[in-house]
Amino acid sequence: MLRLRAPATVVADYFRLFVNRRAYTLQSNRPHAENGRHYYYRPKDKKTGQGLSLTLDTIRRHLEGEITIGLYSINPATQCSKWMAIDADYWDALTDLLKLSFYLRQDGVESALEKSHRGGHLWIFMAEPLPARDCRIYICGLALRLGIPVKGGKRREGIEVFPKHDALKPGRYGNAIRGPLGIHRGAAQRFWFDGADEDLEKQMCYLNSLPKMTGDQLAGLIAGKANPPQFLPPEPKAEPEMRRHTGGSEFRILEHIHTKLRTVGHNNITRCPSCAEEGHDRSADNLSISIEDPRKYICWAGCTRDMIRAAVGCPRPVLPDCDLNEQMATNGIIKWPS
Numbered sequence: 001m002l003r004l005r006a007p008a009t010v011v012a013d014y015f016r017l018f019v020n021r022r023a024y025t026l027q028s029n030r031p032h033a034e035n036g037r038h039y040y041y042r043p044k045d046k047k048t049g050q051g052l053s054l055t056l057d058t059i060r061r062h063l064e065g066e067i068t069i070g071l072y073s074i075n076p077a078t079q080c081s082k083w084m085a086i087d088a089d090y091w092d093a094l095t096d097l098l099k100l101s102f103y104l105r106q107d108g109v110e111s112a113l114e115k116s117h118r119g120g121h122l123w124i125f126m127a128e129p130l131p132a133r134d135c136r137i138y139i140c141g142l143a144l145r146l147g148i149p150v151k152g153g154k155r156r157e158g159i160e161v162f163p164k165h166d167a168l169k170p171g172r173y174g175n176a177i178r179g180p181l182g183i184h185r186g187a188a189q190r191f192w193f194d195g196a197d198e199d200l201e202k203q204m205c206y207l208n209s210l211p212k213m214t215g216d217q218l219a220g221l222i223a224g225k226a227n228p229p230q231f232l233p234p235e236p237k238a239e240p241e242m243r244r245h246t247g248g249s250e251f252r253i254l255e256h257i258h259t260k261l262r263t264v265g266h267n268n269i270t271r272c273p274s275c276a277e278e279g280h281d282r283s284a285d286n287l288s289i290s291i292e293d294p295r296k297y298i299c300w301a302g303c304t305r306d307m308i309r310a311a312v313g314c315p316r317p318v319l320p321d322c323d324l325n326e327q328m329a330t331n332g333i334i335k336w337p338s
């Protein structure tokens with residue numbers, strides 16, 4: 001029996017411990033037709049199209065097993081995170097996570113292990129949100145010291161460190177990680193923390209009892225250190241020349257896609273340029289473009305058209321900050337590029 005009842009205290013504690021920004025992702029109930037994976041996407045309000053915000057009720061439904069959410073680590077207003085998580089999923093992953101946990105404790109840092117099939121997620125909680133950059137300097141430095149590979153760049157296997165960026169660029173979300181204690185849609189299984197019985201209240205009690213890392217502690221651990229060059233995010237590419245789009249020239253996505261297209265049903269699928277910017281979509285199948293009408297395209301991970309167009313260096317023109325309807329009335333019909 002996977003469905004459980006989540007008491008209000010557990011929901012509130014979970015929110016306090018894990019939620020650092022209100023944006024979140026939702027794991028699809030239905031597997032992708034082509035590869036059977038359950039993708040995460042950003043849920044939107046059906047009427048307004050605005051991204052939904054996490055509430056206590058969302059957390060309750062996640063814990064009770066009705067939905068499965070993904071959590072973002074960095075709050076863009078502060079560039080800080082409430083937690084660090086190390087995701088390891090390869091044949092020897094558990095050994096590396098246990099090694100990390102052991103050496104974290106040598107540093108006076110307690111961690112909680114959430115095991116999954118092959119590896120798991122190792123979580124560290126902070127007494128207050130701390131700069132993502134400092135968190136990464138500490139964890140990536142420790143991994144380097146222990147000879148544990150960190151995924152990124154050309155290295156396809158290794159641990160993934162959340163927060164995954166030193167700082168978020170405006171309008172970006174960074175990477176989300178599956179919220180613990182929910183039910184993984186693909187595995188149809190709940191993964192528990194190692195430190196307590198398989199019961200929501202006992203699990204939360206255990207997480208609450210863990211000593212939390214303080215700002216002073218982290219500052220001491222990274223004193224004089226900088227992120228090793230191989231873990232620094234890639235240098236931003238030179239700004240592509242912004243092409244002007246007025247009523248006369250329509251945006252054609254296919255002119256801006258340089259990755260391989262594959263045909264699935266009525267669509268061409270390929271890597272989403274916006275996902276790619278954040279190091280996502282390694283399987284290159286997030287972007288679907290209608291064959292019949294290539295003006296119709298969608299990213300299954302939830303990137304908006306604005307994000308996709310910005311990623312290919314062809315942002316939608318920004319209208320002056322006034323009411324669009326009013327403008328349409330005064331200027332006649334504006335031909336709005338799709």
Ligand SMILES: [Zn+2]
Binds near residue numbers: 272
């Ligand atoms: Zn995308």
